[in-house]
Amino acid sequence: MNRTDLTPTPTLREVLRACEASLREAGVDTPELDARLLVQHALGMRREDLLIQALKRLTPPMVERVFGFVGRRAAREPVSRILGRREFWSMDFTLDASTLDPRPDTETLVEAALALVPDRGAALSILDLGTGTGCILLALLGELPRARGLGIDVQAAAVATADANARRLGFASRAGFRQGDWAAGLEERFDVVLSNPPYIPDADIPTLEPEVAAHDPRAALAGGPDGLDAYRRLAPQVAAVLKPGGHFVFEVGAGQVPAVTEIFTASGLVVDGTRHDLGRVERCVFGRAAA
Numbered sequence: 001m002n003r004t005d006l007t008p009t010p011t012l013r014e015v016l017r018a019c020e021a022s023l024r025e026a027g028v029d030t031p032e033l034d035a036r037l038l039v040q041h042a043l044g045m046r047r048e049d050l051l052i053q054a055l056k057r058l059t060p061p062m063v064e065r066v067f068g069f070v071g072r073r074a075a076r077e078p079v080s081r082i083l084g085r086r087e088f089w090s091m092d093f094t095l096d097a098s099t100l101d102p103r104p105d106t107e108t109l110v111e112a113a114l115a116l117v118p119d120r121g122a123a124l125s126i127l128d129l130g131t132g133t134g135c136i137l138l139a140l141l142g143e144l145p146r147a148r149g150l151g152i153d154v155q156a157a158a159v160a161t162a163d164a165n166a167r168r169l170g171f172a173s174r175a176g177f178r179q180g181d182w183a184a185g186l187e188e189r190f191d192v193v194l195s196n197p198p199y200i201p202d203a204d205i206p207t208l209e210p211e212v213a214a215h216d217p218r219a220a221l222a223g224g225p226d227g228l229d230a231y232r233r234l235a236p237q238v239a240a241v242l243k244p245g246g247h248f249v250f251e252v253g254a255g256q257v258p259a260v261t262e263i264f265t266a267s268g269l270v271v272d273g274t275r276h277d278l279g280r281v282e283r284c285v286f287g288r289a290a291a
């Protein structure tokens with residue numbers, strides 16, 4: 001059933017089917033799931049309401065609201081951006097036009113950092129460079145009850161969003177956020193420094209899925225001609241802000257481990273290993289400041 005087949009007051013079930021059909025036609029990978037999430041969001045319903053109220057008739061304004069969201073998804077805006085939220089490390093993050101849509105792959109950094117911390121009750125200091133929504137830092141603070149952290153982003157709007165996430169999730173007293181150019185000008189030293197910097201080679205950006213190329217901010221993606229510009233700028237800064245014996249954990253793009261290792265080693269950092277994501281891609285590099 002398509003939208004054009006609907007009566008002015010269709011049932012919830014009919015609307016759901018028509019939404020699925022529109023999304024399938026637009027080439028969306030998961031039309032059933034996305035239709036369900038968007039209908040729930042548009043109508044303020046829980047998942048079970050879609051079954052319980054399947055025969056409920058919707059008013060024309062309700063139908064309009066549903067198809068407003070479905071139209072955006074059919075134009076390949078991600079569901080997370082339409083909903084304005086994304087789950088990361090089982091926590092709920094608000095996102096906006098200034099922030100990357102947090103990816104499950106990035107949870108690999110949180111796992112790697114936790115594996116490097118021998119005592120989860122320690123009063124560690126954590127620095128997250130290019131914090132976006134604040135997801136990496138706040139996920140770690142959730143696991144390390146006495147840790148404190150600073151998140152830095154070049155975009156003022158991302159800093160405000162990360163700060164709002166910290167407050168809503170109950171971390172305001174342990175997390176601070178600041179606008180800055182990576183770690184330039186920082187005088188503090190940290191036990192753990194993390195970053196998921198932009199690492200897509202500039203020329204590859206137009207070839208990415210429209211959900212990414214047209215909706216993630218360019219500052220979160222563009223890594224320069226070979227994708228490695230941010231690592232070159234970050235390596236000496238990380239060496240300067242790590243405490244002796246402190247650890248770093250960096251996300252990398254597929255196939256970037258050798259180049260990033262070389263860049264970090266040239267700045268005097270010691271690379272101890274890598275960690276794979278669920279897709280078996282070497283997704284992060286970790287190591288420490290030289291003794």
Ligand SMILES: C[S@@+](CC[C@H](N)C(=O)[O-])C[C@H]1O[C@@H](n2cnc3c(N)ncnc32)[C@H](O)[C@@H]1O
Nearest residue numbers: 100102130131132153154181182196197219220
């Ligand atoms: C790949 S996104 C990662 C966002 C978030 N940490 C995450 O994993 O979802 C890279 C982030 O680096 C920020 N960024 C880019 N250049 C920067 C710079 N010179 N200084 C600080 N942050 C920067 C971008 O604004 C973006 O938020």
